[in-house]
Amino acid sequence: QTLHAKRKDDPQVDTYALWHRLRPEVTRIQTTPGSNPAATFGHLTGGYDAQYYGYLYSEVFSADMYSRFKAEGILSPALGKEYREVVLSKGGSVDSIDSLRAFLHREPKQDAFLHHLRVLALGVQ
Numbered sequence: 655q656t657l658h659a660k661r662k663d664d665p666q667v668d669t670y671a672l673w674h675r676l677r678p679e680v681t682r683i684q685t686t687p688g689s690n691p692a693a694t695f696g697h698l699t700g701g702y703d704a705q706y707y708g709y710l711y712s713e714v715f716s717a718d719m720y721s722r723f724k725a726e727g728i729l730s731p732a733l734g735k736e737y738r739e740v741v742l743s744k745g746g747s748v749d750s751i752d753s754l755r756a757f758l759h760r761e762p763k764q765d766a767f768l769h770h771l772r773v774l775a776l777g778v779q
Contacts, residue, residue: 721766
């Protein structure tokens, strides 16, 4: 979002400097000196930006669903049957967010995804 935000006080964005400043802060990994990954990540500049974030957000939902399997038993026949009946059997006849809520028995959360990325473990929220 920092890259895409328009600023009146700074209309010119140095993507090289911005990437090298933000990457260690966001990922805890230094960027290779002399590289410019922002210039090679066409997903964000080639018309696929919104879809890319949508795809990434689907990982939030899958991690949240997996957390239920992890808590109740990955190979639980009862949970597998519930997943089949509540999610898979509905296909496109039910809005996917409604199937997700029905399976989770609550609103979806991003905690499992952040834990998977080790962001929560690092204490960054």
